[in-house]
Amino acid sequence: MMTGVTADSSADIFASVDVLSKLSTVSSETNTKFGGDVVNTFLSTASNLTDNSRTAAWDPKRKTSGAITLLNAIESFVKMLEPSNASFVIETPNILLQGCFFNSTLDKNYTKSFKARLGVSMMINYTDIQHMVENVTNITVSSTVYISLSDLIDVTGNAFQGYFLNSLIQSTSISTGSSITPTGIGISMTFENDNKTQSTDNAVCVFWDKNASSGTSRTGDWSSYGCQTIVTGNVTTCRCNHLTSFAVLMAMTVLxxxxxxxxxxxxxxxxxxxxxxxxxxxxxxxxxxxxxxxxxxxxxxxxxxxxxxxxxxxxxxxxxxxxxxxxxxxxxxxxxxxxxxxxxxxxxxxxxxxxxxxxxxxxxxxxxxxxxxxxxxxxxxxxxxxxxxxxxxxxxxxxxxxxxxxxxxxxxxxxxxxxxxxxxxxxxxxxxxxxxxxxxxxxxxxxxxxxxxxxxxxxxxxxxxxxxxxxxxxxxxxxxxxxxxxxxxxxxxxxxxxxxxxxxxxxxxxxxxxxxxxxxxxxxxxxxxxxxxxxxxxxxxxxxxxxxxxxx
Known part of the structure; x- marks a missing residue:
């Protein structure tokens, strides 16, 4: 595992991203499980790469595709966490992880809040999770918030031209420890808008669709399919019928x-x-x-x-x-x-x-x-x-x-x-x-x-x-x-x-x-x-x- 990585050049950054991506892919294919210390090290390495002090070192032509590759790697690696406690928290300077471990006893909603620092929270109704517990013995639900990753991602696809990310990115995933894929899981999230001077009339909740065509060289694009957007003041509530990486987009130009x-x-x-x-x-x-x-x-x-x-x-x-x-x-x-x-x-x-x-x-x-x-x-x-x-x-x-x-x-x-x-x-x-x-x-x-x-x-x-x-x-x-x-x-x-x-x-x-x-x-x-x-x-x-x- 890469520890204490310092990547100050563009070549070093993308080489590190490539290593993390391959590590995540191989671990996922072999269904390897890791303890909290290993996941903490992985997230710390990714946190160093996305720190604001290194933003200028990312190649402008490759930074969006590189950041998306890193996002997918983190989302996949977090699913391999084998927690030692029912509730867990892992914090790095730029990436925060919270989650819960469920078994057959479940009588409350899954709720996590990063509001104190970041103005982000999420909730999954316990009935959705209960339905899955009936089929598997162990379920781990984890939510990851990326503090600085949105600064590296430009909205360049066909669907949302002229938009920009106006919130942090958060990923919520469910790991079942089996081949069963979670489906029909709804999630409600709140985001505070980063740019508080921007009109929220055109806010739209989106997720990263890995299979979408973006009209560029990369695979994937932002999509709002299955998501409902509710704006209240400076807070955007997103209600979606699936789980993945979410954010809030705003129109870049004056309306x-x-x-x-x-x-x-x-x-x-x-x-x-x-x-x-x-x-x-x-x-x-x-x-x-x-x-x-x-x-x-x-x-x-x-x-x-x-x-x-x-x-x-x-x-x-x-x-x-x-x-x-x-x-x-x-x-x-x-x-x-x-x-x-x-x-x-x-x-x-x-x-x-x-x-x-x-x-x-x-x-x-x-x-x-x-x-x-x-x-x-x-x-x-x-x-x-x-x-x-x-x-x-x-x-x-x-x-x-x-x-x-x-x-x-x-x-x-x-x-x-x-x-x-x-x-x-x-x-x-x-x-x-x-x-x-x-x-x-x-x-x-x-x-x-x-x-x-x-x-x-x-x-x-x-x-x-x-x-x-x-x-x-x-x-x-x-x-x-x-x-x-x-x-x-x-x-x-x-x-x-x-x-x-x-x-x-x-x-x-x-x-x-x-x-x-x-x-x-x-x-x-x-x-x-x-x-x-x-x-x-x-x-x-x-x-x-x-x-x-x-x-x-």
């Missing part, structure tokens, strides 16, 4: 930008929801007057379902912002599923609209029947999104990688987000290709002259909607994907503002392109609601009267 983005989103979503409700109301009023042919029926059916899908998705977006939804994991996952489904339905209905237009103009003498179109459209428009959303949920939810740790949406790293990006991106590309073909067809006199004037006008309206909405939807979600990628603060801010504006006002774009600018819909609505006759109609009537009155 003014996020506040403005949030306000833009809230205002925009209000406008979008209002616009979509107006759009659906207009469609109800004018339906019987404007739907006179199969192609117009297809067009307005698609429009109603596009508006409905976006309206439902916007409502889910608003609901996900409530604190109650974020705290209830299952409710947040349900909102994530519905958002995924309705946003996909939005894209698939635009695809139905484009394919219908393509078919009508390409196969002039083989027009679609209404029943066939309705069956296929509803199957594609809602069936495909449902299958994709359900498949994504059932595959990733059991693995704990389904939704984002901070918002009720698909996890931005790994597979879940691609279950939205790939279908949506493919549809945008297909719609663009169809637009090119349709524009070419409409410019050919043989096709234009062979169609009814009303159908030709409807086709142009569909083309106009597809021509405008496809880039809007595509650009919006391209910006949304960009906000989830690593970027500098300035670039990230631009993407966040752009996505918030585009996403929030999609409903207004639909109202403008599909109702306000469509002449027949506009005139019919004004006539039915305000009894305003269109100018073209008056002129036509006057011309007809003059023609009849003139002598032959």
């Amino acid at each position: 003014q930008d996020l506040l403005i983005v949030s306000q833009i989103t809230q205002i925009g979503l209000g406008v979008s929801i209002g616009a979509l409700c107006i759009c659906l109301f207009i469609e109800k009023i004018v339906w019987n007057s404007v739907v006179k042919s199969n192609i117009s029926h297809f067009r307005h059916t698609a429009l109603i379902n596009i508006a409905f899908s976006l309206l439902a998705a916007d409502i889910c977006f608003v609901a996900s912002d409530f604190p109650l939804v974020k705290k209830w994991g299952l409710l947040c996952s349900g909102i994530t599923f519905l958002s995924h489904f309705f946003y996909l339905a939005l894209f698939f209905w635009t695809l139905c609209q484009s394919l219908m237009l393509f078919h009508q103009l390409t196969f002039v003498f083989h027009q679609l029947r209404k029943k066939m179109y309705m069956t296929v459209s509803f199957g594609v428009g809602f069936g495909c999104p449902f299958l994709i959303a359900m498949g994504t949920f059932f595959y990733y939810f059991p693995r704990g990688t389904y939704r984002n740790d901070r918002v009720c949406w698909l996890k931005p790293t790994g597979g879940p987000i691609y279950a939205f990006i790939i279908p949506a991106g493919t549809i945008v590309i297909v719609n663009f290709l169809i637009m090119i073909v349709v524009i070419a067809k409409l410019m050919r006199p043989s096709v234009s002259d062979g169609s009814k004037a009303e159908d030709k006008e409807t086709a142009k309206n569909i083309l106009k909607a597809v021509l405008i909405l496809t880039p809007v939807f595509g650009l919006t979600w391209a910006l949304g994907f960009a906000t989830m990628q690593p970027a500098t603060k300035d670039v990230s801010t631009v993407f966040n503002y752009a996505f918030s504006i585009m996403n929030a006002f999609q409903g207004l774009f639909i109202l403008i392109t599909s109702c306000a600018t469509e002449k027949k819909v506009r005139e019919t609505f004004l006539k039915k609601i305000f009894n305003i006759e269109p100018k073209s109609s008056s002129t036509s009537t006057k011309s007809e009267f003059t023609s009849k009155a003139a002598p032959s």
Whole structure:
């Protein structure tokens, strides 16, 4: 065992970390047990390496990965402690260890407090431990607090860009002395914030997930999965349904930008929801007057379902912002599923609209029947999104990688987000290709002259909607994907503002392109609601009267 280690150079520090890591790994693989003196020596060595006087000696490029390696080594080695007393305490300058040894007699909660020095405490309900005691004879629960380790760890992963550690790190683990792995153990912890001048509005409880992808060269990342955050003054309470290494993260930058983005989103979503409700109301009023042919029926059916899908998705977006939804994991996952489904339905209905237009103009003498179109459209428009959303949920939810740790949406790293990006991106590309073909067809006199004037006008309206909405939807979600990628603060801010504006006002774009600018819909609505006759109609009537009155 390394004793009295003094490592003043970066090479010495990382060599010492490597030795401790290998020692911990070999001991764990051979299931070796150690007394308190050996564990004390191990922790003293690690304490020397993480002392503030040596922080500057850690290589900046390797310090985070090195500190995480040391954290994992300590957490593993502590589990091999064989205590001589029911309660034990090991203290070094920078690492403190407290724990208890349990057997079949257990009638109180596991509670440990480091508040006097560090403002950290933890509690496990005795019923969780009692459940394990029934299956094994001896259980050791230990809690380790790291005083200076957080100074060596930068938050550089994808999940919490712009955040920093604002508390000490603590690890609580359970050793059973057997092959049984502790599961279903909940823990409640309190942390005092290190930076007491920082706003606690965005505090988030996290744990070190060894299996997560960080977007960097190292393995592992911070995650808030299974943890609930409760802030009271300068104290953050974390309630998690598993055991490992925990800490509290805070946003590094001032929240003014996020506040403005949030306000833009809230205002925009209000406008979008209002616009979509107006759009659906207009469609109800004018339906019987404007739907006179199969192609117009297809067009307005698609429009109603596009508006409905976006309206439902916007409502889910608003609901996900409530604190109650974020705290209830299952409710947040349900909102994530519905958002995924309705946003996909939005894209698939635009695809139905484009394919219908393509078919009508390409196969002039083989027009679609209404029943066939309705069956296929509803199957594609809602069936495909449902299958994709359900498949994504059932595959990733059991693995704990389904939704984002901070918002009720698909996890931005790994597979879940691609279950939205790939279908949506493919549809945008297909719609663009169809637009090119349709524009070419409409410019050919043989096709234009062979169609009814009303159908030709409807086709142009569909083309106009597809021509405008496809880039809007595509650009919006391209910006949304960009906000989830690593970027500098300035670039990230631009993407966040752009996505918030585009996403929030999609409903207004639909109202403008599909109702306000469509002449027949506009005139019919004004006539039915305000009894305003269109100018073209008056002129036509006057011309007809003059023609009849003139002598032959």
